[in-house]
Amino acid sequence: xxGRSQGVVPAANALRHRLSVDKLTTAQLADLREAxxxxxxxxxxxxxxxxxxxxxxxxxxxxxHVTNEHGARFFLPWHRAYLHNFELTLREFVPGVTLPWWDWxxxxxxxRFIPDAYSRKTLPGGGGPNPLxxxxxxxxxxxxxxxxxxxxxxxNNPPDSGSQPTAxxxxxxxxxxxxxxxxxxxxxxxxxxxxxxxxxxxxxxxxAAYDPIFxxxxxxxxxxxxxxxxxxxxxxxxxxxxxxxxxxxxxxxPGVLEIGRLGYTxxxxxxxxxxxx
Amino acid sequence: xxxxxKIIRVKDPLELPNxxxxxxxxxxxxxxxxxxxxxxxxxxxxxLNRPRADHDTPEDDAHGYAGCFFVFGKGGCFGDEGHCDPRxxxxxxxxxxxxxxxxxxxxxxxxALRRELAAGKTEVAVTVxxxxxxxxxVPVGGDxxxxxxFSEVELVTYDAYAPAAQRDN
Numbered sequence: 001x002x003g004r005s006q007g008v009v010p011a012a013n014a015l016r017h018r019l020s021v022d023k024l025t026t027a028q029l030a031d032l033r034e035a036x037x038x039x040x041x042x043x044x045x046x047x048x049x050x051x052x053x054x055x056x057x058x059x060x061x062x063x064x065h066v067t068n069e070h071g072a073r074f075f076l077p078w079h080r081a082y083l084h085n086f087e088l089t090l091r092e093f094v095p096g097v098t099l100p101w102w103d104w105x106x107x108x109x110x111x112r113f114i115p116d117a118y119s120r121k122t123l124p125g126g127g128g129p130n131p132l133x134x135x136x137x138x139x140x141x142x143x144x145x146x147x148x149x150x151x152x153x154x155x156n157n158p159p160d161s162g163s164q165p166t167a168x169x170x171x172x173x174x175x176x177x178x179x180x181x182x183x184x185x186x187x188x189x190x191x192x193x194x195x196x197x198x199x200x201x202x203x204x205x206x207x208a209a210y211d212p213i214f215x216x217x218x219x220x221x222x223x224x225x226x227x228x229x230x231x232x233x234x235x236x237x238x239x240x241x242x243x244x245x246x247x248x249x250x251x252x253x254p255g256v257l258e259i260g261r262l263g264y265t266x267x268x269x270x271x272x273x274x275x276x277x
Numbered sequence: 278x279x280x281x282x283k284i285i286r287v288k289d290p291l292e293l294p295n296x297x298x299x300x301x302x303x304x305x306x307x308x309x310x311x312x313x314x315x316x317x318x319x320x321x322x323x324x325l326n327r328p329r330a331d332h333d334t335p336e337d338d339a340h341g342y343a344g345c346f347f348v349f350g351k352g353g354c355f356g357d358e359g360h361c362d363p364r365x366x367x368x369x370x371x372x373x374x375x376x377x378x379x380x381x382x383x384x385x386x387x388x389a390l391r392r393e394l395a396a397g398k399t400e401v402a403v404t405v406x407x408x409x410x411x412x413x414x415v416p417v418g419g420d421x422x423x424x425x426x427f428s429e430v431e432l433v434t435y436d437a438y439a440p441a442a443q444r445d446n
Binding site for chain 1: 314336412
């Protein structure tokens with residue numbers, strides 16, 4: 001496997017641990033970068049641009065952002081299916097890799113926004129461009145879309161307490177909401193604010209998923225939903241939604257309600273070493 | 278750098294709940310329904326009973342700041358003519374995926390509303406002051422001059438007798 005770092009090889013049926021991007025080991029971060037680098041080199045339906053293009057341009061499955069009488073109907077389940085499928089695709093390139101979560105909560109004592117893993121332009125030791133900092137956006141159509149950006153860019157905004165919620169707000173207010181649709185709407189509002197604060201291509205539904213940090217942002221959103229489910233003992237979506245197909249994925253809403261059934265969980269860090277047999 | 282956009286001063290005030298002595302306010306949400314999202318991403322600050330609030334108004338209690346909401350915008354339509362026109366299924370046999378443009382946002386205005394009630398106000402005027410996200414040079418379509426467009430603003434209050442699902446929010 002090209003660029004594969006040495007580590008403990010995961011069993012095929014082992015639970016996938018999604019980790020904090022701040023707590024990735026050197027090898028885990030190298031694996032993540034390698035997975036994105038290899039995905040970007042593909043030209044088939046495992047390519048990074050294929051997966052990024054599902055969200056907005058050109059495939060336009062952005063109906064999950066539309067609301068109905070319940071509020072944000074598909075926002076959380078659709079993105080859970082999206083992350084799950086993309087993560088499985090990345091694991092074709094680098095077995096064992098998982099998508100990390102980006103803790104964008106505001107900490108007045110240690111204000112920060114974009115993590116170093118995603119902001120540094122080049123890799124240490126002359127390792128070339130950082131595939132998590134920016135990605136090319138291929139020409140989508142012929143004739144081309146007017147004004148199409150050819151690579152992802154960000155606004156380089158400083159930390160902003162007006163857009164980043166505090167961890168205390170997440171813990172004491174958001175996770176204590178008892179109504180799923182109110183919770184989902186409030187979480188989507190926070191999500192929108194982070195997209196806007198990153199700015200550039202991330203501030204645009206059409207192009208956002210081409211930025212690698214999109215995935216870490218949404219893993220954080222998915223993690224908060226999982227924490228809410230765990231704390232409140234309810235899955236969220238109501239039975240009238242259960243027959244909805246999460247297009248284009250091979251899943252209906254009941255299939256994404258338990259992260260354990262999708263084979264992953266949320267942890268902070270993970271490290272291991274080979275034993276003696 | 279964010280950029281200033283058109284301020285929305287809702288024409289009609291919203292009536293506040295009476296009978297505060299017997300059933301005091303527990304919490305309150307301000308819903309913006311039918312909210313346009315086909316334009317730029319933006320942050321919108323919401324002020325109560327400050328009809329002259331603008332982009333220089335401090336976001337604090339003394340100036341009627343109630344909270345804010347965000348919209349992650351589509352940035353315009355990336356298709357040909359008619360691509361983003363809202364449309365629904367043609368019939369019950371139509372299983373195509375449709376995309377629309379509107380969304381809903383809510384703002385917890387409990388603290389701000391308590392201040393207005395304590396001041397003896399019987400209604401509130403809503404002012405929305407938006408700032409558009411920095412596009413870092415990426416072209417953004419849609420209505421970039423007037424991104425805050427909604428079909429309805431609705432104030433919902435809860436008292437101590439509301440179901441816990443609402444009361445605890």
